[in-house]
Each structure stands twice: as structure tokens, then as C-alpha cells.
Amino acid sequence: xxxxxxxxxxxxxxxxxxxxxxxxxxxxxxxxxxxxxxxxxxxxxxxxxxxxxxxxxxxxxxxxxxxxxxxxxxxxxxxxxxxxxxxxxxxxxxxxxxxxxxxxxxxxxxxxxxxxxxxxxxxxxxxxxxxxxxxxxxxxxxxxxxxx
Numbered sequence: 001x002x003x004x005x006x007x008x009x010x011x012x013x014x015x016x017x018x019x020x021x022x023x024x025x026x027x028x029x030x031x032x033x034x035x036x037x038x039x040x041x042x043x044x045x046x047x048x049x050x051x052x053x054x055x056x057x058x059x060x061x062x063x064x065x066x067x068x069x070x071x072x073x074x075x076x077x078x079x080x081x082x083x084x085x086x087x088x089x090x091x092x093x094x095x096x097x098x099x100x101x102x103x104x105x106x107x108x109x110x111x112x113x114x115x116x117x118x119x120x121x122x123x124x125x126x127x128x129x130x131x132x133x134x135x136x137x138x139x140x141x142x143x144x145x146x147x148x
Contacts, residue, residue, distance in 0.1 A: 018059030019105035021074070023047065024146035026056050031148045033111045039118045043148055044139035045130065046114075050074050051142065052129035058110075059103050073102030075114045076127070082113055094120075 053076035054060035069080035079088040083099035095113035
């Protein structure tokens with residue numbers, strides 16, 4: 001019985017861990033999901049954005065006390081505008097999803113929501129980390145040797 005309980009706790013801890021993508025694995029996943037050139041945003045820009053927003057971590061969250069909102073997942077999508085976490089005041093939920101959907105190892109929903117964000121007039125400029133770390137820079141190192 002003790003062995004089964006230990007095994008159960010071990011499995012629970014394994015499933016609770018985040019998937020942290022390797023840079024090229026992430027770039028290939030984005031390419032397979034139509035992100036290369038989506039709305040004029042290169043694959044290198046997406047990889048740079050995710051590296052600086054979440055370090056490719058699907059479970060990343062960041063609370064923003066000023067707006068009382070939270071950024072979720074590998075793209076750090078904000079609960080004020082794009083998802084519903086049930087606790088952000090005046091949330092819009094532009095992607096029509098629960099924020100928890102952005103924390104899954106399968107990033108299909110996160111990619112779809114990121115595509116929705118860049119269709120907004122602000123485009124990729126909606127991400128502060130992109131403006132700070134990626135805008136007007138040579139980003140070739142983000143996809144170098146990835147076969148994309």
C-alpha cells in the first residue's frame with residue numbers, strides 16, 4: 001500500500017511539472033502550427049518573444065499588481081484582455097478561453113490565442129518583452145541550426 005501511495009505521489013508530481021521547450025523544438029512546433037510569417041511576424045520574432053517572456057516554459061505565470069491581471073503560459077498572455085482566470089477585474093477574454101488552457105504542455109491553444117493577439121491593431125507590440133528585447137534586432141540566433 002505504501003508503495004502504491006508513493007508511486008501515486010510521484011506520478012502526480014511528474015504531471016504537475018511544466019514542459020520547458022528547447023529553443024529549436026519550440027521553433028519547429030511554431031512552424032508546424034503556421035506561425036512562420038503569420039501577420040508578417042517571423043518565426044525568429046516568436047521564438048525571441050517566448051524566450052524573453054517565459055523562457056519557453058508552458059507553466060509560467062506572472063502577476064501584474066498594477067492592473068491586477070496575470071500573464072499565462074509560454075507567450076505570457078494577459079488575463080485582462082485575452083483569457084478568463086475568474087479573478088481579473090473587467091476581463092475581456094478576447095480568445096474566449098480559460099487562462100488555464102494556456103498552461104498546458106500542448107501549446108496549440110496558446111498558439112491560437114497568440115495569433116488572435118497579433119490580429120489586434122497593436123500586433124506583436126502588445127508584448128513588452130518583444131519591444132524590449134526583440135524589436136529592431138538581428139534575431140537570426142533564435143532559429144539558427146533549427147532546420148526551419
